[in-house]
Amino acid sequence: MKALQNLFDKLKPNFEKGGKWEKFYTLYEGHRTIAFAPDITTKAKGSQIKDAVDLKRVMITVVIAMIPALLFGIFNVGFQHFLAVGEEATFLDQVLFGAMAVVPTLIVSYAIGLLTEFTFCVIRNHPISEGFLVTGMLIALVMPPYIPLWQVALATIFAVVIGKEVFGGTGMNILNVALTARAFLYFAYPAQISGDQVWTYLGDKAAVDGFSGATALSVAFQAGQSGEAVTTALAAHNSAIGDSLYSFANMFLGFIPGSIGETSVLMILLGAAVLVGTGVASWKIIVSGFAGTYIMGLIMNAFAVNEFMAMPAHYHLVMGGVAFGIVFMATDPVSAAQTESGKWLYGLLIGFLTVIIRVTNPAYPEGIMLAVLLMNVFAPLIDFYVVKANKKRRLQRATV
Amino acid sequence: MSKLVKLKKGFDIKLAGKAEKQIEAFQPAQTFAIKPTDFVGMQRPKVLIKEGDTVKAGTPILFDKKLEKVLYAAPVSGEIVEIKRGEKRKLLEIRIMADKEVSYETFDKFSDSDLKSLSKEQATAQMLKGGVWPQIIQRPFGIVANPDEEPKAIYISGFDSHPLAPDYGVLLKGQEKFFQAGISILQKLTSGQVHLNLDAQSEVSPAYAGVQGVQVNKFEGPHPAGNVGVQIHHIDPINKGDLVWTVNPYGVVQIGKLFLDGILDASKLVAITGSEVNKAAYVKTYTGANVSTFVRGNLKSEHVRVISGNVLTGEKIASDGYVGYYHHHITVIPEGDYEEFLGWIKPTTSKLSFSKALGLFSFLNKGEFKVDTNTHGEERPFVVSGVFEKVLPMDILPTYLFKAIISEDFDEMEELGLYEIIEEDVALCEFVDPSKNDLQEIVRNGIELLMYS
Numbered sequence: 001m002k003a004l005q006n007l008f009d010k011l012k013p014n015f016e017k018g019g020k021w022e023k024f025y026t027l028y029e030g031h032r033t034i035a036f037a038p039d040i041t042t043k044a045k046g047s048q049i050k051d052a053v054d055l056k057r058v059m060i061t062v063v064i065a066m067i068p069a070l071l072f073g074i075f076n077v078g079f080q081h082f083l084a085v086g087e088e089a090t091f092l093d094q095v096l097f098g099a100m101a102v103v104p105t106l107i108v109s110y111a112i113g114l115l116t117e118f119t120f121c122v123i124r125n126h127p128i129s130e131g132f133l134v135t136g137m138l139i140a141l142v143m144p145p146y147i148p149l150w151q152v153a154l155a156t157i158f159a160v161v162i163g164k165e166v167f168g169g170t171g172m173n174i175l176n177v178a179l180t181a182r183a184f185l186y187f188a189y190p191a192q193i194s195g196d197q198v199w200t201y202l203g204d205k206a207a208v209d210g211f212s213g214a215t216a217l218s219v220a221f222q223a224g225q226s227g228e229a230v231t232t233a234l235a236a237h238n239s240a241i242g243d244s245l246y247s248f249a250n251m252f253l254g255f256i257p258g259s260i261g262e263t264s265v266l267m268i269l270l271g272a273a274v275l276v277g278t279g280v281a282s283w284k285i286i287v288s289g290f291a292g293t294y295i296m297g298l299i300m301n302a303f304a305v306n307e308f309m310a311m312p313a314h315y316h317l318v319m320g321g322v323a324f325g326i327v328f329m330a331t332d333p334v335s336a337a338q339t340e341s342g343k344w345l346y347g348l349l350i351g352f353l354t355v356i357i358r359v360t361n362p363a364y365p366e367g368i369m370l371a372v373l374l375m376n377v378f379a380p381l382i383d384f385y386v387v388k389a390n391k392k393r394r395l396q397r398a399t400v
Numbered sequence: 401m402s403k404l405v406k407l408k409k410g411f412d413i414k415l416a417g418k419a420e421k422q423i424e425a426f427q428p429a430q431t432f433a434i435k436p437t438d439f440v441g442m443q444r445p446k447v448l449i450k451e452g453d454t455v456k457a458g459t460p461i462l463f464d465k466k467l468e469k470v471l472y473a474a475p476v477s478g479e480i481v482e483i484k485r486g487e488k489r490k491l492l493e494i495r496i497m498a499d500k501e502v503s504y505e506t507f508d509k510f511s512d513s514d515l516k517s518l519s520k521e522q523a524t525a526q527m528l529k530g531g532v533w534p535q536i537i538q539r540p541f542g543i544v545a546n547p548d549e550e551p552k553a554i555y556i557s558g559f560d561s562h563p564l565a566p567d568y569g570v571l572l573k574g575q576e577k578f579f580q581a582g583i584s585i586l587q588k589l590t591s592g593q594v595h596l597n598l599d600a601q602s603e604v605s606p607a608y609a610g611v612q613g614v615q616v617n618k619f620e621g622p623h624p625a626g627n628v629g630v631q632i633h634h635i636d637p638i639n640k641g642d643l644v645w646t647v648n649p650y651g652v653v654q655i656g657k658l659f660l661d662g663i664l665d666a667s668k669l670v671a672i673t674g675s676e677v678n679k680a681a682y683v684k685t686y687t688g689a690n691v692s693t694f695v696r697g698n699l700k701s702e703h704v705r706v707i708s709g710n711v712l713t714g715e716k717i718a719s720d721g722y723v724g725y726y727h728h729h730i731t732v733i734p735e736g737d738y739e740e741f742l743g744w745i746k747p748t749t750s751k752l753s754f755s756k757a758l759g760l761f762s763f764l765n766k767g768e769f770k771v772d773t774n775t776h777g778e779e780r781p782f783v784v785s786g787v788f789e790k791v792l793p794m795d796i797l798p799t800y801l802f803k804a805i806i807s808e809d810f811d812e813m814e815e816l817g818l819y820e821i822i823e824e825d826v827a828l829c830e831f832v833d834p835s836k837n838d839l840q841e842i843v844r845n846g847i848e849l850l851m852y853s
Contacts, residue, residue, distance in 0.1 A: 001741040004741075005739060033744075033778065034744075035741065035742065036739035036740060036741055036742070036743065037739060037740040037742075037743025037744050037774075037776060037777070038739060038775075038777070038778055039736075039737045039738050039739045039774070040737075040774070040775045040777075040778060041705075041735060041736050041737050041773040041774060041775065042736075042773045042774075042775055043716075043838065043841075044715060044716040045715050045716070045840070045841070046713075046823070046827075046830060046838055046839075046840040046841055047711070047712050047713070047827050047830040047831050047840065048705065048707050048711045048712070048714055048716065048731070048733070048773055049413075049711045049712075049733065049752075049771045049772070049773060049831065050774070050775045050776055050777075050830075050831060050833075050836060051752070051753050051754050051755065051776065051831055051832045051833070051834070052748075052751035052752060052753040052776045053753045053754070053755040053776070053777075053832075053834050054744055054776050054777025054778070054780075054834050054835075054836065055777060055780045055783055055784070055834050055835060056744040056745070056777065057744050057745070057755075057777075057834070058755075058783075058784055058834055060744070060745055127778060127780075129780060131783070168781075169781075170780070170781065170783065171780065171781030171782060171783040171835075172781060277756065278755070278756045279755055279756050280755075280784075282785075282786060333783060333784050333785045333786070334783055336785070338785035338786070338799060339797060339800075340786060340789055343786075383800075386797075387797055387800050387816070390795065390796075390797055390816070391815040391816065393795065394637075394639070394795075394815060394816075394817060395815070397637060397639065
């Protein structure tokens with residue numbers, strides 16, 4: 001490692017004041033601190049020792065938590081493909097096929113995102129921060145399996161610039177950056193990110209008879225429109241290809257069409273276990289998010305006027321991106337509510353809104369994205385009232 | 401009413417190098433220093449002596465033009481060898497070369513029964529004259545108390561929960577009589593209670609056992625349970641307009657001695673601790689001792705940082721520097737100015753962290769940690785929420801308070817509780833902060849904004 005350190009040392013003068021790449025000092029420093037934890041020591045006054053954890057560590061933990069979902073996503077993309085075209089394929093075939101689809105998305109999202117980030121760091125001369133480690137992965141995981149790569153690139157640039165850098169960079173953003181990317185695509189290129197055709201890649205092959213490519217949610221939505229019981233519709237769908245494609249178990253395990261990382265609730269819960277176990281994500285948001293979804297599902301059942309509303313409440317938990325959104329998006333510490341009691345309300349409302357948007361939005365049967373974004377905007381308001389309550393307590397006990 | 405407060409929030413930092421409960425015969429310190437910088441809020445220190453003067457223990461050598469009544473006295477007798485100034489002639493240190501045998505200024509002596517009849521004015525006058533007044537710290541703001549004011553109550557934290565902190569049972573051994581006398585004096589200074597807060601988890605040390613005239617409260621839980629700020633918060637929080645005083649038990653003893661023996665006895669036990677010292681033990685010396693005789697020759701390694709005080713709130717001093725006025729504690733830990741290859745990502749159980757993100761398995765490491773001064777990361781904006789709240793056992797929203805201070809929002813600072821805290825209360829927040837912000841400095845800046853506005 002000495003050699004690498006020497007290399008950095010050798011390059012250093014070029015980046016320092018007066019050096020020929022002076023402007024790029026932040027890039028030099030950024031890369032050096034990735035390779036080596038820096039040699040900064042504590043100040044003469046104040047805490048003389050510091051906790052061994054830093055932001056990089058926190059961020060990489062989130063990335064690790066997403067790996068099960070990513071791996072399953074890679075497999076599932078291949079699995080869905082071969083299912084749709086009606087071909088037999090080995091596990092390895094499925095994984096390889098999936099990797100060919102997913103890995104480029106991942107590379108584009110990271111490469112373009114980091115490039116944008118670096119550009120801003122150089123222009124503003126602020127340190128490279130590690131926030132994009134997580135964002136890059138998140139963006140890839142919320143994309144449909146076969147999204148044009150230029151759209152991924154465009155969405156990433158939009159998210160980093162408009163979602164984050166205009167607010168001052170990592171830690172200052174109001175909206176979840178990855179969801180900003182997805183929302184951008186949803187509104188700018190609706191054809192490529194909604195409807196039935198984008199969730200399974202057919203390639204140059206034709207689908208088997210009866211294949212629709214619909215996500216579980218859109219099946220449920222259609223059922224709601226036509227007045228057929230959702231569970232029956234999902235079951236009927238099953239018979240078209242293979243058996244029980246949309247069974248509850250399948251939806252929980254993730255063998256269904258959907259965005260790359262969002263289909264497997266099991267894998268997401270594995271990630272949640274890592275996040276909660278390490279204390280990186282707030283368990284309060286996760287618990288209250290799921291609770292809110294379920295409770296609003298029950299309320300919808302009680303007032304059901306169509307079959308979608310009458311869908312069993314627990315189905316909401318495994319369909320679409322609810323689990324992914326709650327575990328990885330809602331818990332983003334920057335855009336979420338930051339007070340401990342605020343977090344309960346924040347998660348609960350995300351759950352509520354998700355189901356409300358799902359069952360009442362006539363155009364698009366998924367609500368988690370908009371629910372999280374909306375609550376991102378309201379999080380400071382929730383915190384404001386929590387802080388106000390604290391001040392009030394403080395004032396009340398005053399005797400003068 | 402005695403109170404038992406159980407605190408759940410906080411974090412005990414287990415460091416290697418706890419002092420053995422014995423007094424080690426280190427070479428005695430030659431020089432002693434009073435550092436005006438130890439007295440937070442001292443504005444315009446004025447020196448009363450010249451280089452070359454000889455002083456006795458208790459001779460006034462310094463006062464603050466802002467608070468002229470309070471005299472700061474020499475801890476030992478000897479010759480003033482240097483008055484060290486820094487930039488803009490800022491007064492840094494007044495060094496005294498100590499006599500072999502300490503001689504004392506004499507003050508009025510009182511018997512136990514005299515103490516009872518002593519008036520508040522007489523007590524205050526003697527304390528000011530005898531140089532023990534700086535032991536009294538005022539809250540809010542954590543500055544030396546103003547003798548013209550009257551506090552609502554006086555608080556004494558009877559234990560120190562900081563990492564490697566000295567055991568007050570050792571520090572106060574045999575001082576029971578003086579401690580009681582000090583309490584009797586303090587009682588005169590307030591119309592309210594004198595609170596003595598003890599650790600519920602350990603047995604009551606003899607110095608506190610039979611103390612009369614105090615309200616005893618017990619606290620249970622991890623650090624910062626021993627912080628007097630936390631204790632006040634749970635007994636009777638400080639609101640705007642309130643004034644309370646705090647005294648360290650050592651200060652109480654010193655006050656007691658001034659009245660019973662009529663001298664300023666600045667002798668104290670200092671705990672020499674930390675992973676880098678060979679002999680971690682207590683040493684008998686005086687306030688402001690030069691540490692070189694305790695540190696040099698007692699080191700396991702060369703590249704170390706010597707800290708006056710504990711690792712959370714202490715101050716870096718040179719290896720021939722001087723112990724701070726309020727400190728009974730020296731910690732020596734390795735200096736951490738090295739780069740670690742992929743240090744931020746490697747799984748490990750050997751690093752100390754409050755967060756479980758650093759190796760889910762760090763709970764396996766039950767032992768004591770050897771921690772250096774590396775920050776383990778660079779400064780970042782506040783990104784992770786909720787960590788400060790886990791280590792601050794007060795009804796305060798630290799993140800919002802820090803943000804209010806940074807944005808210099810006076811109303812918010814007041815309303816969010818800046819009157820209740822000083823640096824030491826947020827030291828743990830500063831330790832656990834993954835964004836590596838200097839929160840103690842932020843808090844002091846906030847206090848100064850409030851004080852001088």
